[in-house]
Amino acid sequence: MSGHSKWANIKSRKGAQDKKRSEAFTKLSKNIMTAIRSGGGNTNPEANIGLKVAIEKAKGSNMPKENIERLLVRFEERKNNLINCLFEGFGPQSVPLMVEVETDNKNRIISEIKNIFKVNGGNLGENGSVAYLFDRVGEIEIENLTPEAEFDLIEVDGIIDFGEGVIFTKTEMINEVVGKIQQKGLVVGNYGIIMKIRMPVILNSEDEVAKVLDLIEELEELDDVMSVYSGFDLKT
Helix, strand or coil, X not given: CCCCHHHHHHCCCCCHHHHHHHHXXXXXXXXXXXXXXXXXXXXXXXXXXXXXXXHHHHHHCCCCHHHHHHHHHHHHHHHHHCEEEEEEEECHHHCEEEEEEEECCHHHHHHHHHHHHHHCCCEECCCXXXXXXXXXXXXXXXXXXXXXXXXXXXXXXXXXXXXXXEEEECHHHHHHHHHHHHHCCCCEEEEEEEEEECCCEEECCHHHHHHHHHHHHHHHCCCCEXXXXXXXXXXX
């Protein structure tokens, strides 16, 4: 939930079929790893319902069984040495970015992230150089969020803002809000805790957006990168 999916159609995808398949598997792999982390590091799908759902979704998208098993084994081998890091930087047009990482080799991932920023016209910043521009909030995707539904949810305790097909909540109340939304007959998609920009940088063209997306996609392709949060919008 990186906050930039609504811009996906701006970029034309080249080499379509194999690239789309690779991107889909990367996303499915991230979902599996997120489910493991959310389940306290439990790699047993029978004891970790979130992981079981993520694996079933991966299988439904034709992700090979050996790919899934490799992810589980790799996590078990690394889990005692994993640390969480949050890197801050600026992309093209000074767009602020937060990169959430889970790694067993901090020096290696710093080098990889720094290089990706550099070749894409950005730069990795110091701690505190970007974080103050974001708030940590809950984000809930709603498949059938209409203006009428938004109006009906205004008084729900814990909701702090509405976006395009999403609802933002207080972090500690996200599960409670999910339950209330479902009680109202709305269809909940993905949800979790994210970093939300306070004041997005306004980009002037789709070309500028595409350059930022290039940087974000390269970061997301790194195995140790769990999420990338960005802060931009397109001038209307």
